[in-house]
Structures are given as structure tokens and as C-alpha cells.
Amino acid sequence: xxxxxxIVLFFIAGIVLGQTGLLPDGISFDRLSIIVxxxxxxxxxxxxxxxxxxxxxLRSVSLKILLVPISTIIGTFLGILIxxxxxxxxxxxxxxxxxxxxxxxxxxGVLITQFSGESMGTLALLANITREIISLLFxxxxxxxxxxxxxxxxxxxxSMDTTLPVILKASGKNYLIISLVHGVVLTIAVPFIxxxxxxxx
Amino acid sequence: xxxxxxxxxxxxxxxxxxxxxxxxxxxTDKTTLYIIYALLxxxxxxxxxxxxxxxxxxEIGFKALLISLFAIAGSVFTAFLLYRFIFRxxxx
Numbered sequence: 001x002x003x004x005x006x007i008v009l010f011f012i013a014g015i016v017l018g019q020t021g022l023l024p025d026g027i028s029f030d031r032l033s034i035i036v037x038x039x040x041x042x043x044x045x046x047x048x049x050x051x052x053x054x055x056x057x058l059r060s061v062s063l064k065i066l067l068v069p070i071s072t073i074i075g076t077f078l079g080i081l082i083x084x085x086x087x088x089x090x091x092x093x094x095x096x097x098x099x100x101x102x103x104x105x106x107x108x109g110v111l112i113t114q115f116s117g118e119s120m121g122t123l124a125l126l127a128n129i130t131r132e133i134i135s136l137l138f139x140x141x142x143x144x145x146x147x148x149x150x151x152x153x154x155x156x157x158x159s160m161d162t163t164l165p166v167i168l169k170a171s172g173k174n175y176l177i178i179s180l181v182h183g184v185v186l187t188i189a190v191p192f193i194x195x196x197x198x199x200x201x
Numbered sequence: 202x203x204x205x206x207x208x209x210x211x212x213x214x215x216x217x218x219x220x221x222x223x224x225x226x227x228x229t230d231k232t233t234l235y236i237i238y239a240l241l242x243x244x245x246x247x248x249x250x251x252x253x254x255x256x257x258x259x260e261i262g263f264k265a266l267l268i269s270l271f272a273i274a275g276s277v278f279t280a281f282l283l284y285r286f287i288f289r290x291x292x293x
Contacts (some may be wrong), residue, residue, distance in 0.1 A: 004206060006238065007237060007241050010242040010245065011209075011244060012240060013245060013275045014242040014244060014245020014249060015249035015255075016245075016248060018245060018249020019249045031246070033240060036203065036236060036240055038208055039236060040236045041205050041208040042208045042211065043212065043229055043232055043233040043236055044209060044212065044233055045210065045212020045213035046207045046213075046219075046225075046233075047202055047229040047233050048212070048213055048216060048224065049213040049215065049217035049218075049220065050217065050219045050225050051216075051218050051247070052223055052226055052287060066281070067283060071276070071280055071282075072276045072279070075275040075276035075278055075279030076272045076275050076276045077275070078274065078278070078279065079272045079274050080268070080271060081265075082268065083271035083272075087231060089256065091266075095268065099228075099268065099269055099271075099272045106237045106240070107237075109241070110241070110244060111205070116217075118244070118254055119261070121244060121248075121263055122258075123261050123264060123265055123268070125244070127266075127268040127269045127272070128269070129265075130266050130269035131272060134269060146281040147281050147284030147288075148284060149284040150277045150280045150284070151276055153273050153280035154252075154280075156276070171228050191206060192206060195206055
């Protein structure tokens with residue numbers, strides 16, 4: 001949770017510095033951002049692949065447990081399609097891609113900025129931060145009224161780290177493996193699905 | 202942009218080769234966080250220098266809230282069905 005706060009503070013610090021107009025004109029951060037993004041992808045892979053929990057998580061994957069992240073993906077897109085039908089102000093690609101952040105706001109914000117510009121990137125960042133915050137606050141409510149998988153699904157990719165404690169508190173300790181597998185699958189799905197949406201759809 | 206997925210895959214496979222090492226994980230995990238700080242700072246910079254985004258920030262924030270509510274509602278709905286029809290049976 002502390003690192004989420006720092007991430008947001010860096011974003012705000014960037015906005016504030018950008019607003020002051022102190023930056024010399026004509027500096028483009030786009031190229032630099034792309035290179036740093038490439039480095040980020042390698043490092044996300046490195047830390048993901050070497051995560052000490054990963055071997056155990058992979059061992060406990062079963063078809064039944066995989067239904068949970070699949071349900072989250074289908075449900076998220078269902079919600080996004082309804083949003084897009086009721087409020088058709090965003091393109092289908094952009095709204096689906098924003099949904100495909102599954103709460104992983106840092107990566108989805110940066111990726112969608114590269115594919116679709118800062119405006120969509122900012123929207124993706126804010127929408128996915130909001131998903132994390134709502135999941136943190138409402139995990140007990142979701143679990144109580146919509147079953148013990150609901151807080152896991154709501155949390156999306158964050159069910160393996162930032163929202164894990166509140167999920168376990170709301171649904172019980174035996175949801176640990178489900179939450180971890182769910183988080184791992186969605187974390188890896190985020191860059192794939194976003195790229196597929198913009199490149200194939 | 203396919204290169205993004207290729208780099209991710211290469212990183213994951215390399216990382217998996219080091220999966221016994223807690224030290225390797227600790228270092229890469231920390232570095233990942235620092236890179237994310239840098240990227241979000243750059244993203245803030247480019248947003249801050251775009252007046253058309255700054256003017257609409259409240260509107261963007263409201264839209265973000267709506268989108269996240271729809272995304273959460275959809276996934277909570279399918280999670281409810283999954284729990285009700287498949288998971289709950291085994292629990293009792």
C-alpha cells in the first residue's frame with residue numbers, strides 16, 4: 001500500500017513540474033518513456049519469474065482455480081461492454097483496454113499511453129487506481145453479499161499483493177491460493193490482453 | 202509493440218531460471234518499483250504539459266470512477282455465479 005502511494009505521488013509530482021512550465025520547450029519524453037517501458041517489461045518478467053511463491057502457485061493451479069481469473073476477465077469485459085453501450089463516448093478498443101488493466105494501474109496506464117495517448121493513459125491510470133481502492137474498502141461487503149470469490153474478482157491483478165490481506169480477512173485464509181493464482185494469471189494477462197486489443201481487434 | 206510481450210516473456214523465463222534465489226527476486230522486484238516510479242513521473246510530466254488534459258482532469262476522474270464501477274460490477278457478478286454454482290458446493 002505504501003508503494004502504491006509513492007507511485008501516485010511520482011505521477012502527481014510529474015504533473016506539478018509539467019504545469020510550472022520550468023521545463024525547456026521541445027523536450028520529448030516519449031522516446032525515453034518507450035525505452036524505459038522496454039526495460040520495465042524485462043524487469044517485470046524477471047521479478048515475476050523469480051518470485052519465490054511462483055513454483056508453489058504453479059503447482060497448485062487446477063482447472064477449477066483457473067475458472068476464477070477467467071470469470072474475472074469475462075465479467076470485467078461484460079461490465080465494460082455495458083458501460084460502452086450506455087455511455088458511448090469512448091471507443092470500444094480504449095474502454096476494453098482500460099478494463100483490461102484489472103487494477104494494475106501503473107502498467108496499464110503506461111502501456112495505454114503508448115498505444116493511445118496520454119489522455120487515455122491517464123484515464124486508465126485513474127480507473128485502475130479506483131478499482132484497487134474500491135476493492136480494498138469494499139472487500140467485506142462484496143464477500144458478504146456476493147460470495148467469497150467476489151472480493152478476489154473485484155481486486156483483479158492486485159489480489160496477489162496489495163489487496164490480499166483484506167481479501168483473506170473478508171473471505172477466509174483458505175482463499176490464499178485462489179487469490180495468488182488469480183493475481184498471477186491477471187498480472188501476466190494485462191500486457192497481453194492490452195496489446196491484443198490494440199493490435200488485433 | 203509486440204516487442205513488449207517478447208521482452209516480458211524473455212524476462213519471465215530468465216527470472217524463472219533464478220527462481221531459487223531470494224536475493225535475485227529482491228533486487229529485481231525493487232528495481233521494477235523504481236522503474237515504475239520513473240515512468241509514472243514521466244507520464245505526469247507529459248500530462249502536466251498538455252493543457253487539454255489538465256482542463257478536463259475532473260471529467261477524466263469522474264469517467265474513471267464510472268468505468269471502474271462497471272468493471273467491478275461485471276466481475277463481481279460473474280464471481281457470484283461461479284461461487285454459487287461451482288465453488289460453494291465443495292465447501293459444505
